[in-house]
Amino acid sequence: MTSALRPADWAVLVGTLALIVVVGLWRTRRVRTAEAYLRSGRDIRWWTIGLSIMATQASAVTFLSVPGQAYQDGLGFVQFYFGLPIAVVLLSAFAVPVYHRLRVYTAYEYLEQRFDRKTRQLTGLLFLIQRGLGAGLSIYAPAIVLSSVFGWSLGWTNLAIGTLVILYTVSGGARAVAQTQTLQMVVMLGGMGLGLLFVLRGLPVGVSLGDAMTIAGHLGKTQAVDFSLRLDTRYTVWAGLTGGLFLQLAYLGTDQSQVQRYLTGGSLTESRLGLLLNGLLKIPMQFFILFVGLMVLVFYQFQAPPLFFHQAAWQRATEVAPVEAAALEREQQGAFADKQRTLAALLASRHGAGDGAARDAVEDASRQALRAADARMNAAHEAARALVVRADPRAEPRDADYLFIGFVTRHFPAGLVGLLLAVIFSAAMSSTASALSALGSTSVVDFYKVSVRPGRSDGEYLLAARLFTVLWGVVAMLFAAFAALIDNLIQAVNIIGSLFYGTMLGVFVVGMFLKQVRATPVFLGAIVAQATVLLVFATTPLGYLWYNPLGCGVVVLVALVADRLTPRNP
Numbered sequence: 001m002t003s004a005l006r007p008a009d010w011a012v013l014v015g016t017l018a019l020i021v022v023v024g025l026w027r028t029r030r031v032r033t034a035e036a037y038l039r040s041g042r043d044i045r046w047w048t049i050g051l052s053i054m055a056t057q058a059s060a061v062t063f064l065s066v067p068g069q070a071y072q073d074g075l076g077f078v079q080f081y082f083g084l085p086i087a088v089v090l091l092s093a094f095a096v097p098v099y100h101r102l103r104v105y106t107a108y109e110y111l112e113q114r115f116d117r118k119t120r121q122l123t124g125l126l127f128l129i130q131r132g133l134g135a136g137l138s139i140y141a142p143a144i145v146l147s148s149v150f151g152w153s154l155g156w157t158n159l160a161i162g163t164l165v166i167l168y169t170v171s172g173g174a175r176a177v178a179q180t181q182t183l184q185m186v187v188m189l190g191g192m193g194l195g196l197l198f199v200l201r202g203l204p205v206g207v208s209l210g211d212a213m214t215i216a217g218h219l220g221k222t223q224a225v226d227f228s229l230r231l232d233t234r235y236t237v238w239a240g241l242t243g244g245l246f247l248q249l250a251y252l253g254t255d256q257s258q259v260q261r262y263l264t265g266g267s268l269t270e271s272r273l274g275l276l277l278n279g280l281l282k283i284p285m286q287f288f289i290l291f292v293g294l295m296v297l298v299f300y301q302f303q304a305p306p307l308f309f310h311q312a313a314w315q316r317a318t319e320v321a322p323v324e325a326a327a328l329e330r331e332q333q334g335a336f337a338d339k340q341r342t343l344a345a346l347l348a349s350r351h352g353a354g355d356g357a358a359r360d361a362v363e364d365a366s367r368q369a370l371r372a373a374d375a376r377m378n379a380a381h382e383a384a385r386a387l388v389v390r391a392d393p394r395a396e397p398r399d400a401d402y403l404f405i406g407f408v409t410r411h412f413p414a415g416l417v418g419l420l421l422a423v424i425f426s427a428a429m430s431s432t433a434s435a436l437s438a439l440g441s442t443s444v445v446d447f448y449k450v451s452v453r454p455g456r457s458d459g460e461y462l463l464a465a466r467l468f469t470v471l472w473g474v475v476a477m478l479f480a481a482f483a484a485l486i487d488n489l490i491q492a493v494n495i496i497g498s499l500f501y502g503t504m505l506g507v508f509v510v511g512m513f514l515k516q517v518r519a520t521p522v523f524l525g526a527i528v529a530q531a532t533v534l535l536v537f538a539t540t541p542l543g544y545l546w547y548n549p550l551g552c553g554v555v556v557l558v559a560l561v562a563d564r565l566t567p568r569n570p
Contacts, residue, residue: 005150005417012418016187017164017425024168024180034462038105038441044178044264049274052261052434053252054282055181058188059431060142060424062289068309068400070293071300074221076235078290080494080545081283083245087252088279092272094512095253100268105445106438107259107508114511115519117450122526123507124446127256128439130500132472135435136479137496139165141401142428143480146421148312149405155481161428162477169433169473170466177433178264184426189285191423192292198412199295204302211347212298218346218367219301219374221294224287234543243545246552247494250501252278254508257438296407301343304336308384309399309406313392317384320391328380328387335376342369432476440469498544499537502551503529509552510559517563525558 005013044052069077104110108127112120143157168180203212216222226236252258252275265271307329308314318325346366349359388395408420444465453460503526510522533551536542542550 005421006414008414009418009421012415013421013425016419016422017429020180020183020187020426020429021164021168023183025171032462034444034458034465037462037465038445039260039263043266044270044274046265046270046273047277048178048182049262049265049271050277050281051185052178052181052264053258053274053278054285055185055188055427055430056257056261056434057278057282057431058185058285058427059138060428061138062286063188063192063424063427064142064145064404065401066286066289067293067296067404068402070221070290071297071403072400073235074216075224075287075290075294076226078224078283078287079226079235079237079240080244081248081286082237082240083242084248084282085279086241086245087248088275090249091253092275095508096262096271096275097268098512099259099263100265100271104263106256106442107254108256108442108446111507111511112450115522119507119519119523119526121446121451122523123254123504124442126500126504126526126530127254127442130496131255131257131435131439132475133479133496135432135439135472135476138428138431138435139476140480142424144396145401145405146424148310149402149409158477158480161425161432162473162480164425165429165432165436166470166473169436170469177430177437178261180433181430184430187419187426188423188430191419192289194416195408195412195420196288196292196295198416199292199299199407202299202303202411203295206351207298207302207347211350212295214350215298215301215343215346215370216294218370219297220371221297234545239543239545243543243548246505246548247498247501247545250505250548250552251497254501254504255438255497256442257434260438260441261434293404296404299407299411301339304333306406307332307380308388309402310388310396311402311406313388313395313399314384316395317388317391321387324387325384328384332377332380335373335380339370339373339377342366342373346370436469436472436476439472440465443468443472495537495544498547499533500530500551502533502548502553503555505548506552506555506559510556514556514560517559518566518568521562521566522555522559524562525555528558529554 066077098110099107102110102113106124108120108124111123139158139161143154143161146152147154147157169177200209200212213222227238228236229238230236262271262275265274306314308317314325343366346363349362349366352359385397385399389397405420405424408417412420444461448464448468449456449461453464506529507522507526510517510525529551532554533547536550537544537547
């Protein structure tokens, strides 16, 4: 296969990425000390901090998976972030002042001052594991999709993303990350904004935004909040306000890739304002990306969607089982024709001037018919997915991650396709750069500097930080080369974090709020909590957001009990 990109797309893509890398290299060319490399000299302004935090969170997975999430499940995923504003307020009040007062390079330095070195390094190790895996996934996620859609080599795509990130991250460390992420956020939000305009322009003449929302509502996709109390449902108000709150507290308060962003602030006020800016803008940004996916859903009510969005996998299935594939395509076409007749009646009713009761009756009947036709199309899609797996057991069974990029390549004009690809690459680079910078910092500050080569020169630690950044970049690319997707990409990233964040948060909660608890009890609590979370993940259907309060709670409980049961030195 050859790339489907046109010359204008290549020009926009390459030009945008080159600009980002050159800006990062130029603006950090004078980084010569470990302080500047690890903490950016502590002179970054609050708006840069806020945008840097958002860019770190907005990985390529966000722009590939979240539109597909909305297409399949509606707006409910936004509930995942409901705990974020509460989390940033709590962290600004309690954690950020502690980090600034102690002038730490990493969050885990605080734990040695509060407890001991083994607790510091255990928590740092949990961070290295989960963020190392996350960095690999942040490279792999866009690479696997782009390589499939455009026929690019997966290995070379992984290498391209990883090399670009390593290039400017190694040159300037935390400062390079912060400086480039501001530009990356402009590219990401600007590109998605233009993308939404072209999606709306693609709707049939006479179909208004209100019509689009009505159609999406009739398909059951506009419910943004769910007040049910089911623990096996991933996205509810309660899961977002409890499990999501604990996840965001752990992510923003104990994950060095996030803590490092606001440790670069020139003052406590700058760090707080940057963190609060993220809390203010994150939910609207995620809702906006979900809304783009929702409008793609409406677009595909008027133009027949692919039966399976991962076209390369579907092509293999049609070659292995051509008769079954053709039958499924005919079934989808029949259901789509029924949907067109229903939509015509629905829109005529909405735009007509007849009796209100009669319009309501027509709209109700249209809603039922629309859902019936949609159920037929979904059934054909599920059968197509089963056929894809039968044709190739190694094939990825979920295709939602291919929805948005496939839509872009089929329906966007030349140049804009390149810009949307630049959005995806920028997001991959921003989240990966933050991860690599934080992994390098933690490796040096929490392990190399205190246990391997203590008391050495600033130059040696600067060199070690750069070498560890390269090392983690290579590890991430190796993991990306062999990674396998876990369900939906956006869920995969959050699941990996949730497996470790609860334990990490529990250690910090004990450290900051339970002053009487000693080091060994909290160390024991962390081990028990981590084992508990992994066991629950392996053996129960509990939604992953609940792993965060579970892990935190077990650390606190075990630490309190163990502290009571162990004798104190006289």
